Amino acid sequence: MQDVKYNYRPLKIEADAKGFTITNRHLFTNASEYLCCISILANGKEIETLAETFSVEPLSTSKFKWPMKLPDEKGVEYVITLSFVLKHGRPYAGMGHEVAWGQYVYGTMAKPEHTGAKFKIVHGMNGTGVYGKDFSAMFSLLQGGLISYKYGGKELIEKIPRPNFWRAMTDNDIANMQPSRSAQWKTASEFASIKYYDKKLEVEVPKIKERRNSVDVTFTYHLPTTPKKLVTVTYTVHADGWTDVEMSMPRTDDIGELPEYSMMFTLDADYSTLCWYGQGPEETYVDRSCGKLGIYYAEAEDMMAKYLRPQESGAHMDVRLATLTNETGRGISIMGDKLMVSALPYKPSEIENADHHFDLPEVHYTYLRVGLGQMGVAGDDTWGARTLPQYMINNKKALKLKFSFKGI
Numbered sequence: 130m131q132d133v134k135y136n137y138r139p140l141k142i143e144a145d146a147k148g149f150t151i152t153n154r155h156l157f158t159n160a161s162e163y164l165c166c167i168s169i170l171a172n173g174k175e176i177e178t179l180a181e182t183f184s185v186e187p188l189s190t191s192k193f194k195w196p197m198k199l200p201d202e203k204g205v206e207y208v209i210t211l212s213f214v215l216k217h218g219r220p221y222a223g224m225g226h227e228v229a230w231g232q233y234v235y236g237t238m239a240k241p242e243h244t245g246a247k248f249k250i251v252h253g254m255n256g257t258g259v260y261g262k263d264f265s266a267m268f269s270l271l272q273g274g275l276i277s278y279k280y281g282g283k284e285l286i287e288k289i290p291r292p293n294f295w296r297a298m299t300d301n302d303i304a305n306m307q308p309s310r311s312a313q314w315k316t317a318s319e320f321a322s323i324k325y326y327d328k329k330l331e332v333e334v335p336k337i338k339e340r341r342n343s344v345d346v347t348f349t350y351h352l353p354t355t356p357k358k359l360v361t362v363t364y365t366v367h368a369d370g371w372t373d374v375e376m377s378m379p380r381t382d383d384i385g386e387l388p389e390y391s392m393m394f395t396l397d398a399d400y401s402t403l404c405w406y407g408q409g410p411e412e413t414y415v416d417r418s419c420g421k422l423g424i425y426y427a428e429a430e431d432m433m434a435k436y437l438r439p440q441e442s443g444a445h446m447d448v449r450l451a452t453l454t455n456e457t458g459r460g461i462s463i464m465g466d467k468l469m470v471s472a473l474p475y476k477p478s479e480i481e482n483a484d485h486h487f488d489l490p491e492v493h494y495t496y497l498r499v500g501l502g503q504m505g506v507a508g509d510d511t512w513g514a515r516t517l518p519q520y521m522i523n524n525k526k527a528l529k530l531k532f533s534f535k536g537i
Contacts, residue, residue: 131411131413132417136419139229140155140185140229142229144231144232145233147195148194149233150192151191153188154188156188157187160184163182163213165181167211169200169207169208169209171200172449173206173423176200181196199235201236204239206234209232209234210230210421213229232421238449240464240533243343245342246342247261247262247368248262248342256268256270261368262369263281264278265277268346270334271332273323274290274291274362275364278372280535283536285400286396290362291318292350293393294314294317295389297439297441297481299440299506301506301514302388302507304511305513305516311388314388316353320353321351333348343365343367343368344365345365348361358378361376363376371533371534372535373533374499375530376529377527387504388504389504390501390503390522390528390530392530393496393498396453396497397493398492398493399455405425405470406448406449407447407448407449407470408446409421409425410423412443412444413445414503415502415520416507416520420447425445429474433474439481439483441477441503444469444471445470448470449464449465449468451463452537453472453495458537459536459537462534462535463497464533465499465532466531468499468500468501468532469500469502470498474494476494499534500530504521505517
């Protein structure tokens with residue numbers, strides 16, 4: 130409905146640095162019948178608002194200059210939103226109801242500036258630990274990944290973050306035989322390993338590179354696919370606790386269409402409040418991406434859509450910054466460039482194994498997926514139409530996911 134409302138909007142708004150253009154699609158109503166509320170966000174936070182009225186005759190287009198000076202500070206992303214609302218109540222909605230909106234985005238958010246705080250690296254027989262002010266990170270060389278991340282003395286992750294290539298199949302996916310074409314990716318998600326078989330079982334030794342104020346730890350995962358593929362995950366832990374993650378995979382179109390490309394974190398169920406600066410307020414996907422850019426909040430359980438059969442839901446596109454916290458505000462912060470973020474009380478396989486919502490298991494964790502994206506949900510029809518090619522993940526080329534996280 131979020132996309133339907135946007136595409137059926139009676140006023141079409143396009144904007145740039147000089148001003149904006151309003152196309153009135155009404156047959157008889159002037160745009161002056163609506164109040165235009167203009168807001169400016171700086172890195173997601175509102176810094177200025179004003180209200181104006183603009184006259185545009187029915188079935189015509191008019192250009193306007195910005196009625197205020199546009200801010201321009203380095204390291205800040207600005208979002209200007211023009212929201213047209215009802216001046217007076219109507220039979221279908223009350224005063225203040227939004228009927229159309231448009232946005233202009235400019236500038237770039239600054240990345241964290243890492244401090245030169247003191248930290249130490251400790252190498253053990255089976256692991257490597259990084260210790261700094263207020264945080265510690267432990268990497269298991271045997272199990273292959275980040276086995277512990279503590280911030281303020283509180284453990285934040287319950288299991289090793291894993292590369293994830295699968296989503297719970299939707300009704301549309303099942304109807305167009307997507308599981309048959311992408312089945313190897315489900316196996317790759319569940320059974321990727323740092324161990325590999327040759328003449329004998331061996332373990333891929335992580336690569337560790339120490340720097341003055343950071344350390345790189347790189348794990349190579351072997352995917353049980355035909356043909357075999359490798360995925361590398363590099364953690365760069367900085368002295369201030371920020372940890373960069375880079376997940377790289379070569380061309381993989383020879384093993385099937387890729388449903389998702391992400392890293393999945395497992396946190397305690399207490400961490401259930403997601404705040405994100407991206408598209409919203411409802412879920413968004415690459416082919417359902419008409420959400421308004423802003424800051425939104427939602428609970429993990431509320432992002433599980435109540436379809437008759439549990440399936441993929443609750444993803445958010447174009448996320449710049451997100452936090453997943455508990456009731457006290459403690460948790461994890463994620464930062465990246467237009468990420469896909471999902472936080473649900475079940476992992477994809479649990480959702481997929483349930484025929485009804487009462488079949489879902491008891492909630493123990495919150496599964497946070499941070500990704501480059503996932504394929505569209507399709508729906509041109511519900512009896513076999515595939516996701517359009519432009520909404521698929523292009524795995525005919527190498528893929529690379531980058532983001533950073535830190536405890537809060």
